[in-house]
Amino acid sequence: MTTLEILRRANNAKTAVALAGSDVKNKALYAMAEAMEKRAPAILEANALDLEGARGAVSEVMLDRLALDGSRIRGMADGVREVAALPDPVGVVLRRETRPNGLMIEKTAVPMGVIAIIYESRPNVTSDAAALALKAGSACVLRCGKEAHRSAAAVVDALREGLSAAGLPQDALGLVEDATRQSARELMTASGLVDLLIPRGGAGLIRACVENATVPVIETGTGICHIYVDKDADLDMALDIVDNAKCSRPSVCNAAEVCLVHRDIAGAFLPRLKERLVDARAARDLPPVELRLDQGAASVTGGVPAGPDDFDTEFLDYILAVKVVDGVDGACAHIAAHSTGHSEAIVTENAAAARRFTALVDSAAVYWNASTRFTDGGVFGLGCEMGISTQRLHARGPMGLSELCTYKYVIRGTGQVR
């Protein structure tokens, strides 16, 4: 089936999903979870073919992301059940007011319509994204990376069975048949058939969407996150925060890539940072962090000289660019020039410095004395997450169910004219 035909079918199915009550949607979600578990053998068989095809072509890390087993499938099913347990965002009255002329105005959350998602090779995104879109009352069209396509198709078969079990149209969930550049382009330009496109992937995919899309897009996930260690920082706390933000999970978008250090404490802090991130880790047989140092940092500690791109790179690895700055304003100027607007942190005991930093830094999440790793829908109390928006329109930071909805005004009158 062509991508356009899949989109047309999703559009025909979207009203049934939009009008479905919470009970029907939740019944579908539980049935989707059950169908995934029941069809685990078929999903694993498809996954084995994907793995076979990908071996040699992608890194070991990618292969591990792609691989499924019984426990991971159960985890995906449980993820869908967790979405069922969340409050329904559709129909929530955001504002209600009776105007002086007697008109009763209600601003009400309503579904987006058709949500398209372009993603890469994690099979769990297939079920997570489909579940969140359904709970938010929208039809959903997925376009998976080619390495994971057979796994995704097997998962989608199970999920569509779950939709049917609740009396919802299977066409409310579609998977684009071929994972080509062309099919991604078709989604980006399907004006009138896609109400929201969410690209989840690397910087190249995001850029292609921004440049080519004629449908509404929310950019997600590119995170060049900064931690600024102020002259008034508690240096022990700063070490813990930088260590956590860099090393606890370097492959995720909320991991720190850059550490900015106030000139006055660079001499005291940076040797300790090197000891903690490089030497102590190596001694414990953990991958040491490669420090890429600007001139100021190189003058007080050891590491690799930073190259021209090191302050504009999302390493997603055990690499940290380090730069000495003149203070809060210098840190903020560097962040304004180099950040992707995801998450930044200041470590300081000085409230005035923290206030200035949180006011000046224009990112989705700005932390004072905490790790950037907390930027997450669950941590922020949204209950789930479709991705982290790094743009300004509509949603910023973690996107939960409410952020997957739009609203409309419903106005009741008694014959009023103007």
Place this chain on the structure above:
Amino acid sequence: MTTLEILRRANNAKTAVALAGSDVKNKALYAMAEAMEKRAPAILEANALDLEGARGAVSEVMLDRLALDGSRIRGMADGVREVAALPDPVGVVLRRETRPNGLMIEKTAVPMGVIAIIYESRPNVTSDAAALALKAGSACVLRCGKEAHRSAAAVVDALREGLSAAGLPQDALGLVEDATRQSARELMTASGLVDLLIPRGGAGLIRACVENATVPVIETGTGICHIYVDKDADLDMALDIVDNAKCSRPSVCNAAEVCLVHRDIAGAFLPRLKERLVDARAARDLPPVELRLDQGAASVTGGVPAGPDDFDTEFLDYILAVKVVDGVDGACAHIAAHSTGHSEAIVTENAAAARRFTALVDSAAVYWNASTRFTDGGVFGLGCEMGISTQRLHARGPMGLSELCTYKYVIRGTGQVR
């Protein structure tokens, strides 16, 4: 100065505006209003040149929109003062929560950054848009239609003087120097320099933005608005509503262009509609409405046969397309296929029919027993309006000051790591 240079300067100025307190912004707004009144002679002189250039090239209606006089300039100044009196949207805490791990999370409204507006020939848009952007804490770059360019430049000179008077950088308000297609294209593609582009104008401009823009856009203002007269309508109320929605101001986007009528009451209603909109208006020397009738409507009343485009045209004139439908679902199906998603209304005494209509119709504003003409920021209690969004992302319907802002999360910790 090139468009890019104007944008760069606005970006350099945006932080000063974003950090300005309400008192500073309001001082600037009052000074802007005063400067416009003080400089009225220069503005009128520029306007006379614009009018001279436009005469013959544009319609009388357009000339009237373009023309300024002392009273209109005072009206523009008062409009700016009204914006000063509105509550400041910046810094409003939208959500505040302390999480179980002790992190204090605040979701706070913050300025968009640089807002660009492409508009046509109404000089009052220059001051309205600049005032709203400033109050919302953003720098603003305007690109005015060529017919009104000299007037806009004179108004902007006055407004920039007002900015200076409050100690704000004049570069926070820019006017693109030439009103060419090229300069519009430059704004649409200035990625990283424009945080929000609002096109205010005809369908052609909006389409050009959707197709070419790489910066975030909010589509505004195209309104093919429908009124559905149900079989259970109070026909007197229906006549009043259709008359008001069509005739009170046909040139605006919330005017009705299409009337859908339930088959069961078409014979009773449509002759009365013709009497009211055509014969009675002609008798009172008012412009009669041209009814463009589908076959069903033509079989019960007189008018012009509807052509193939009449149900997809924003007439902005004394023209009404009329179609007979089979009921609520037929009306909703027609609306889904032909509406621009602006405003639609049902007239009925039947609550079940009204509930189905308001649930099924997916437009920014859906009315039960009231005129579509009420879709307006002032009427909806927003205090002002930058335009009516007909898209689903970020803002839908009237856009007030809050809709011109984004938000960020500020998180305070005590050293938390994950």
